[in-house]
Amino acid sequence: MNPSTSLPSRPADLLPSEVPLSLIDPAGRPAPEGELTMPADEVLQRLYRGMVLGRRFDVQATALTKQGRLAVYPSARGQEAGEIGAVLALREQDWLFPTYRDSMAVVARGVDPVEVLCLLRGDWHCGYDPARERVAPQCTPLATNTLHAVGLAHAATVKGEDTVALVLLGDGATSEGDTHEALNFAAVFNTPTVFFVQNNGYAISVPLAKQTHAPSLAHKGIGYGIRSVLVDGNDAAAVYAVVSAAVARAAAGEGPTLIEAVTYRIESHTNADDATRYRDRAEVESWLVKDPVSRLANYLTERGLLDEQAGAALDATAEAQAAQLRARMNVDTVSDPRDLFRHVYAQQTPALRRQEQELLAELAVTEATEEDHR
Ligand SMILES: Cc1ncc(C[n+]2csc(CCOP(=O)(O)OP(=O)(O)O)c2C)c(N)n1
Numbered sequence: 001m002n003p004s005t006s007l008p009s010r011p012a013d014l015l016p017s018e019v020p021l022s023l024i025d026p027a028g029r030p031a032p033e034g035e036l037t038m039p040a041d042e043v044l045q046r047l048y049r050g051m052v053l054g055r056r057f058d059v060q061a062t063a064l065t066k067q068g069r070l071a072v073y074p075s076a077r078g079q080e081a082g083e084i085g086a087v088l089a090l091r092e093q094d095w096l097f098p099t100y101r102d103s104m105a106v107v108a109r110g111v112d113p114v115e116v117l118c119l120l121r122g123d124w125h126c127g128y129d130p131a132r133e134r135v136a137p138q139c140t141p142l143a144t145n146t147l148h149a150v151g152l153a154h155a156a157t158v159k160g161e162d163t164v165a166l167v168l169l170g171d172g173a174t175s176e177g178d179t180h181e182a183l184n185f186a187a188v189f190n191t192p193t194v195f196f197v198q199n200n201g202y203a204i205s206v207p208l209a210k211q212t213h214a215p216s217l218a219h220k221g222i223g224y225g226i227r228s229v230l231v232d233g234n235d236a237a238a239v240y241a242v243v244s245a246a247v248a249r250a251a252a253g254e255g256p257t258l259i260e261a262v263t264y265r266i267e268s269h270t271n272a273d274d275a276t277r278y279r280d281r282a283e284v285e286s287w288l289v290k291d292p293v294s295r296l297a298n299y300l301t302e303r304g305l306l307d308e309q310a311g312a313a314l315d316a317t318a319e320a321q322a323a324q325l326r327a328r329m330n331v332d333t334v335s336d337p338r339d340l341f342r343h344v345y346a347q348q349t350p351a352l353r354r355q356e357q358e359l360l361a362e363l364a365v366t367e368a369t370e371e372d373h374r
């Protein structure tokens with residue numbers, strides 16, 4: 001297939017706004033009229049529901065690390081508007097390409113939470129069927145998913161399918177070569193890809209100021225001729241609006257969009273990190289007052305779209321889901337050590353075959369010893 005032959009638009013058409021676009025201010029009041037349209041009431045209620053359930057899932061997953069049921073968990077607390085807003089903007093036939101940070105987004109897409117946490121429990125690389133769910137495995141090597149998303153989107157175009165690929169990545173991942181190759185390919189081949197950068201302020205302990213000198217991460221799209229959008233990443237309504245518009249443009253053959261959502265990672269990088277070693281409590285507190293969940297709750301309450309009873313019912317559902325997740329995650333998994341050697345290569349290499357034989361010999365000795373002790 002030939003690359004797009006149309007010339008890039010005027011640079012000014014591609015530039016992000018100077019301040020992040022928003023629809024609801026941190027106090028929950030409607031933001032001044034701008035270029036975005038407020039999603040329908042029913043969408044706002046779904047966004048709120050997704051964020052409340054997502055936050056409870058996130059708290060539960062962190063607790064599971066303390067009980068030894070998860071090897072590691074990168075929390076998305078504080079990023080609920082991005083995780084839920086972006087995913088709810090997808091159509092059924094679209095694909096999601098998440099990172100290790102985005103378990104909440106994958107659950108919001110409808111994947112069984114236990115299957116999602118399989119990776120972080122250390123059982124399998126991916127506990128769900130990516131093709132069935134239209135969700136790629138959560139990537140740990142930074143930015144590799146950008147290339148996969150562009151590849152899938154391009155393949156869909158070649159096959160004449162109406163499929164958009166939404167890829168989630170972090171601020172740090174925008175420094176990776178893979179991201180730049182993906183952006184360039186997406187622009188040149190006009191692929192239906194939406195790049196959703198969650199700028200949460202940090203790449204582990206590296207703050208944004210030490211990561212880039214770009215005016216914003218959204219500006220990184222301009223050099224490639226990609227339309228770029230800067231959005232308030234704690235405003236679920238605004239995130240939903242910009243991602244929906246980008247998905248619609250991509251589906252209409254108008255090419256990729258790069259969206260930077262400005263947000264904040266409230267917790268440490270993972271449960272294995274201690275963020276107090278590299279950032280002040282005051283900084284965290286300055287973001288707690290911009291909380292995405294209470295922001296939308298305030299807005300909905302003011303509009304008469306959320307009352308105490310509905311809030312309590314939703315909290316009860318979130319508790320019930322967390323209890324169910326706890327119970328299911330407390331069941332020991334049975335794993336076969338030989339699985340280590342399966343699915344590595346279609347035809348096993350001699351080195352792997354040797355290692356497998358060694359393991360089998362060791363297992364035979366262990367089993368014999370256990371038998372003796374009975
Ligand atoms: C290619 C690669 N290099 C380095 C790492 C180690 N690493 C894991 S997470 C991380 C920080 C990523 O930060 P960001 O992209 O902002 O995502 P966040 O964790 O904040 O969601 C790094 C450097 C990695 N996983 N992959």
Ligand SMILES: [Mg+2]
Pocket residue numbers: 170171172198199200201202203204
């Ligand atoms: Mg980050």
